[in-house]
Each structure stands twice: as C-alpha cells, then as structure tokens.
Amino acid sequence: MKKGKLINSFRYAFAGIFFCFRYERNVQIHCLAACIVSLLGLYFHVTKTEWLILILTIGVVFALEIVNTAVEKTVDLVTMDVKPLAKIAKDTAAGAVLVFSIIAVVIGAIIFGPYMI
Numbered sequence: 001m002k003k004g005k006l007i008n009s010f011r012y013a014f015a016g017i018f019f020c021f022r023y024e025r026n027v028q029i030h031c032l033a034a035c036i037v038s039l040l041g042l043y044f045h046v047t048k049t050e051w052l053i054l055i056l057t058i059g060v061v062f063a064l065e066i067v068n069t070a071v072e073k074t075v076d077l078v079t080m081d082v083k084p085l086a087k088i089a090k091d092t093a094a095g096a097v098l099v100f101s102i103i104a105v106v107i108g109a110i111i112f113g114p115y116m117i
Contacts, residue, residue, distance in 0.1 A: 020066050026097070027065045034058045037108060044115040054111065057104045064100055068093040 020027045041054055071093035075086045 016070075017066065020069050024065065024069050027062070027069070030058075030061050030065055030101075034062075040112055044112065046111060046115070050111050053107060057107050060100055061097070061104050064097045068097050 021031065037054055037058065041051060046054070072090050075089050079086055
C-alpha cells in the first residue's frame with residue numbers, strides 16, 4: 001500500500017469516528033458515560049488492571065456504536081421503505097450495542113462497587 005493511500009485510509013476512519021461523535025446521540029451518551037467512568041476511576045484511584053478493563057470496555061462500546069451506525073446508514077442507503085430484513089439488520093446491530101452496554105454496566109459495578117462501600 002502506498003503511503004498516500006494509507007494516510008487517506010486513516011483520514012476516512014477518523015472522519016467516520018468524528019461523524020458519529022457529532023451526529024449520533026447514542027455515541028454522545030456513551031461519551032458522557034465514559035467521561036463519568038474516567039472521573040470515577042481517577043477519584044477512586046483504581047488499579048492499573050482495573051483501568052485496562054475500563055478502557056477496553058469503553059473502547060468496545062464505542063466500536064460497537066460505530067458499527068451500528070454503519071449498519072443503519074447502509075440499510076438507509078439501500079432502502080427507505082419499511083422492509084422486514086432491513087428492520088432485522090438495524091435491530092440486531094442495535095441489540096449488539098445494548099448487550100455489551102449492559103455488560104459494561106456490570107463491569108463498572110464490579111470495579112467501582114468495592115470503592116463505594
């Protein structure tokens with residue numbers, strides 16, 4: 001791969017990330033949650049291992065939200081009509097985010113619970 005193509009691929013990737021942060025409400029909500037979790041981590045002086053788990057969890061939630069946005073925009077590009085398969089694609093992508101968001105809350109409770117007692 002040529003240097004220019006590699007740089008452009010990073011530009012496109014960052015453009016997609018910035019689009020999500022700017023226009024996707026759920027990404028903004030997750031960003032707020034990530035800021036709160038980070039402040040709690042600083043306040044409670046969580047361990048290095050706990051930080052790694054928190055950072056990984058936050059990253060997976062953001063990655064899933066970005067993939068969910070890609071699925072939704074792709075479906076919208078293909079059809080604006082209500083179609084059962086389009087609905088399934090959108091719903092399952094959103095479901096993946098929901099499942100991991102619930103897991104993230106459980107992880108947060110496990111990590112921060114002992115500090116709050």
